[in-house]
Amino acid sequence: MLSRRHRKWPVGKTRVATFLFAIGVIGLALLSPIDALSDELFSVHMLQHLMLILAAAPLFAFSNAHLVMLRAFPVASRRVLGHAVAAIPGVRQAAHKRASAWIAAAAFVATMWFW
Structure with missing residues (x-):
């Protein structure tokens, strides 16, 4: 280690x-x-x-x-914050999906184009 x-x-x-x-x-x-x-x-x-x-x-x-x-933040505070955020439903799944950034970018471009 x-x-x-x-x-x-x-x-x-x-x-x-x-x-x-x-x-x-x-x-x-x-x-x-x-x-x-x-x-x-x-x-x-x-x-x-x-x-x-x-x-x-x-x-x-x-x-x-x-x-x-x-x-x-100090390491101890980062750990507490990380555990608190990870307890929120769906956060872990969303954090591991790389495609969501591309979907957000495409939605942004489409919105700007439409506007």
């Missing part, structure tokens, strides 16, 4: 970087001059929406944001 120091965290550096990039996109959309200009120009306001919908949201989804954010 591997010691605690050598165990690999299930979230790689790429996913952590993607999570941080998503936070950066949100910061750019909501805390930059784009936000100040969005009060005057509707087109810039819609640019904010596109940044949040088409950039930040998929980046969060790809990064497995929930796992990245769990790193902020």
Whole structure:
């Protein structure tokens, strides 16, 4: 058995970087001059929406944001939280289905296309 120091965290550096990039996109959309200009120009306001919908949201989804954010908690708290969430019916089955992400992406594209 591997010691605690050598165990690999299930979230790689790429996913952590993607999570941080998503936070950066949100910061750019909501805390930059784009936000100040969005009060005057509707087109810039819609640019904010596109940044949040088409950039930040998929980046969060790809990064497995929930796992990245769990790193902020101590191990004991992560275990308690993990057991509590796993007790919710259907969570374990949904977590193991990779196809659900593709179904969600297809539903998103269809909704945006229809809208």
